[in-house]
Amino acid sequence: MPTSxxxxxxxxxxxxxxxxxxxxxIMAIEPYLKQLEDxxxxxxxxxxxxxxxxxxxIGMAIVRWRDTTTTQKYLQLLExxxxxxxxxxxxxxxxxxxxxxxxSFIGMFIASRxxxxxxxxYLQLLExxxxxxxxxxxxxxxxxxxxxxxxxSVGMSITTMKNGAxxxxYLQLLExxxxxxxxxxxxxxxxxxQENIFGLSVGILIxxxxxxxxxxxxxxxxxxxLMxxxxxxxxxxxxxxQxxxxxxxxxxxxxxxDTKQYEILKNINLFMKTxxxxxxxxxxxxxxxxxxxxxxxxxxxxxxSQKYFLNNKIKNLMSDLNSRISDRKTExxxxxxxxxxxxxxLFYTSALISRLKFETLDSATxxxxxxxxxELAKTHFDYxxxxxxxxxxxxxxxxxxxxxxxxxxxxxxxxxxxRCTPPHVMLDGAYGMLKDYxxxxxxxxxxxxxxxxxxxxxxxxxxxxxxxSDILLKKVLKNLVSLxxxxxxxxxxxxGILNLHNEDALLDFYLERVLxxxxxxxxxxxxxxxxxxLVTLPLHPTNKSRKIQITPEQCQxxxxxxxxxxxxxxxxxxxxxxxxxxxxxxxTEAELFTELRNNIKEKSSDYLQVACNERSEITGxxxx
Numbered sequence: 001m002p003t004s005x006x007x008x009x010x011x012x013x014x015x016x017x018x019x020x021x022x023x024x025x026i027m028a029i030e031p032y033l034k035q036l037e038d039x040x041x042x043x044x045x046x047x048x049x050x051x052x053x054x055x056x057x058i059g060m061a062i063v064r065w066r067d068t069t070t071t072q073k074y075l076q077l078l079e080x081x082x083x084x085x086x087x088x089x090x091x092x093x094x095x096x097x098x099x100x101x102x103x104s105f106i107g108m109f110i111a112s113r114x115x116x117x118x119x120x121x122y123l124q125l126l127e128x129x130x131x132x133x134x135x136x137x138x139x140x141x142x143x144x145x146x147x148x149x150x151x152x153s154v155g156m157s158i159t160t161m162k163n164g165a166x167x168x169x170y171l172q173l174l175e176x177x178x179x180x181x182x183x184x185x186x187x188x189x190x191x192x193x194q195e196n197i198f199g200l201s202v203g204i205l206i207x208x209x210x211x212x213x214x215x216x217x218x219x220x221x222x223x224x225x226l227m228x229x230x231x232x233x234x235x236x237x238x239x240x241x242q243x244x245x246x247x248x249x250x251x252x253x254x255x256x257x258d259t260k261q262y263e264i265l266k267n268i269n270l271f272m273k274t275x276x277x278x279x280x281x282x283x284x285x286x287x288x289x290x291x292x293x294x295x296x297x298x299x300x301x302x303x304x305s306q307k308y309f310l311n312n313k314i315k316n317l318m319s320d321l322n323s324r325i326s327d328r329k330t331e332x333x334x335x336x337x338x339x340x341x342x343x344x345x346l347f348y349t350s351a352l353i354s355r356l357k358f359e360t361l362d363s364a365t366x367x368x369x370x371x372x373x374x375e376l377a378k379t380h381f382d383y384x385x386x387x388x389x390x391x392x393x394x395x396x397x398x399x400x401x402x403x404x405x406x407x408x409x410x411x412x413x414x415x416x417x418x419r420c421t422p423p424h425v426m427l428d429g430a431y432g433m434l435k436d437y438x439x440x441x442x443x444x445x446x447x448x449x450x451x452x453x454x455x456x457x458x459x460x461x462x463x464x465x466x467x468x469s470d471i472l473l474k475k476v477l478k479n480l481v482s483l484x485x486x487x488x489x490x491x492x493x494x495x496g497i498l499n500l501h502n503e504d505a506l507l508d509f510y511l512e513r514v515l516x517x518x519x520x521x522x523x524x525x526x527x528x529x530x531x532x533x534l535v536t537l538p539l540h541p542t543n544k545s546r547k548i549q550i551t552p553e554q555c556q557x558x559x560x561x562x563x564x565x566x567x568x569x570x571x572x573x574x575x576x577x578x579x580x581x582x583x584x585x586x587x588t589e590a591e592l593f594t595e596l597r598n599n600i601k602e603k604s605s606d607y608l609q610v611a612c613n614e615r616s617e618i619t620g621x622x623x624x
Contacts, residue, residue, distance in 0.1 A: 029062060033073050041086045048078075048087075048095050055100030063109040071110070071118050079125055082134060092129070093139040103149030111157035116166055119158065123169050130182045140177065141187045151196030159205040167206070167214050171221050178230050188225065189235045199245035207253035208244070215257045223265050226272055227309050233273035240269075263300045268310070275313055279320065284330055287321060288337055295345045302346070308381040311350045318354045335359055349373065349382040356389040360400070366393070370412070384421050391416040391424045407498040410434045415485045435474050438498050438506070472600065473503070475561065476510050483513050507597045514558060515548050515579075515592075548579050561600045574599060 036044060051057050062074045078095065081087045087095070099105045110122045126143065129135040147153050158170045174191065177183040183191070192203045206218045222239065225231035240251040254262045274294060281287040294314065302310070318338075325331045335358070341351035352369050355361065361369070373386035394413035397405060405413070410433060417424030466474070484490040490513065497505050558575045575596070582592045 029067075029070050030073050033070075033077050036077060037080065044081060044086055045091050048081075049091070049098065051098060051100070055098070055102075057095070057098050057100075057106075059095060059106045060098070060100060060104065060109060063106055063114065068115055068118055071114055072121055075118075075121055075125055079128065082129070083132075089135050089139055093135065093142060096143050097146050099146075099148070103147075105146060105148065107143065107146065107154040108148050108152065108157060111154045112152075116163055119166050120169055123166075123173055127173055127176065130177055130180065137182045137184070137187075140182055141191070144174075144191055145187075145194065147194065147196065151194075151198075153191075153194065153196075153202070155191060155202045156196060156200060156205060159202050160209065162210075164211070164213055167210060168217055171217055175221050175224065178225055179228070185225075185231050185235055188231065189238060192239050193242050201242060203239055203242060203250045204244050204253070207250045207257070208248075212257055215254060216261065219254060219258075219261060219265055223268060226268060227306075233269050233276055236269050237273075260300065264302060264306065267299055268306065271310060271313070275317060278317055284321070284324055285333070287324075288334065291317060291321065292337065295341055295347050295351070299346050304379070304381045307346065311347055311382060314347045314350045315354060318350070319357075322354075322358045343372075349376070349380075349386060353382065353386055353389045356393045361393075384419075387416045387419040388424065391420060391426075395426055395430065404437075405433070407434070407437060407495045410437065411481065411491060411495060411498075414481045415491075418481065419485075431474050431478060434477055434498070435470060438473065438477070438501055439470075440501065469601075472561065473506075476506065480510055480513065483517075503601070504597060507600060508593050511558075511593050511596055548583055558596065 036047060039047065048058060059074060059078075063071050065071075078087070078092065082089075082092045096106050107122065110119055114122075126140065130140055144155060145153060155170060158166055161167070174183065174188065178185075178188050193201050195201050203218070207215055210218075222231070222236060226233070226236055240254070241249050243249045251262070251266075254265075271294065274290065278287065278290060281290060291314075294317075321334060325334060335355070338351045338355050338359075341348055345351070349372075352372055355365075355369060370390055373382075373390060376383045376386060391413050394405070394409050394416070397403075397409060410430060413430055414427070414434065417427040417430065480494060484494060494509065497509050578587070578592055578595050581587045582589070587595070
């Protein structure tokens, strides 16, 4: 029978569709749905919401049949009509939540009768509606929390299935809605704990009937919600202590699945419970005691992300305590508490960082804290914050003591500031300060160069009018700080040279570190010059005391510095020739340094911009 005739001769009322046993009539539903797309808004909503005497709508009748194609076409019709504003959010919600006399509704039919692909399409439909903001929080929660006469919700039906992909999608939908503010913590808790007449809930069904992968995702959902403060410790406790009719709790079931991981969740929850009560402790010493208990408690093995979260909470608590200090006695009590935190504590680094933020430290204590934070691995959860706190402490001396920074303090700031990710906002300005300090020939000149920046310590002005020699000096200083940041003895030598304010001495020291300390140079640079890939310089036995085994890494900085004053290729050849002559014994170390220093110091630079660009290309960084 032609489609047009079939459409004319078929009854598409909810009752007729529900009762039909004709395969031909079921197949006619698909073109009928296509025809509905052209109906007016009034006619479309009338057809889609019409219910028979038993409460069946056309949608319920369609999804009752396990015909995947037809059901998916129906869901697509709803989504298109909603997107094209033929359905309002209220009408869309009503269609999905209408119930028949048995209490069943579209979502329940889909979750209990349809295949994986159709259930996933339904969940994606809900995801799309909240992402585009077309449904309110109340409308979405109405759809998700709706229960039939036996108390089953869509979520409960889904979590009885042994299908990991669908359960993951459902839990991800809940997480996304929670993170985007479409679910309140109360609504989220209700969805997970509402029970059917058999005493089952979403949480119980996942914990009791799903595999380790599904329960792990569920536990992670709870942990993430707690750590993002989308769930209170009290609400999480309600979820975990819920029991089925056999008096078995979700907590017991999760412990059975993975004891270690549950212990982590439990400890984070206890931690959060303590911190939530912290602000209500008005007496300072009681608050300190509460904090001390957190510091001294033994914790399970947390992941880095969990350690980072917990330590940030602790730092916030310590900031809160510090803000309550009202007298010297209380201050002393607080600082003594921080000082006595054992290094075995999970929050030891937080105590060190807090001391940098709140105390004025003597040099010995500052050096000790610096050593402890510097020895942290770069992958440590507090490495970056520790380096930033050290940098902030040193630069804070400007406004704190209203005096110039010493060369030692400037170098310490620069070392820690460039280790930060992203680099400290005052890094380049501090290099300008170090350059000005070095250029100042007298202590009075050095003092004035620092005092001029006291008022702008939080936002150093750009130094666009620097001379070429100043740019060169900053470049040398940056390279030296990078080379020597982990070498305390060499840094001490650099401090002494900076205090001499002697450019030749500084350049000679720089050349010595580059040419005769290969390991430092190799660590500071991983890039290779194309020129030195092609050139191998011979070593000759005539200079037995010190020889230079030239490497691409060693030459890289010298090439760029020398090329400030001559064409880049000429600079490469000049560096190579001088080092070759030194290795052959034709020139002494002093003569080598003098020649290289003169190459670098020549003021007639037509190639400054070329060299700067070349430097950027080689390292991927811009110094200027």
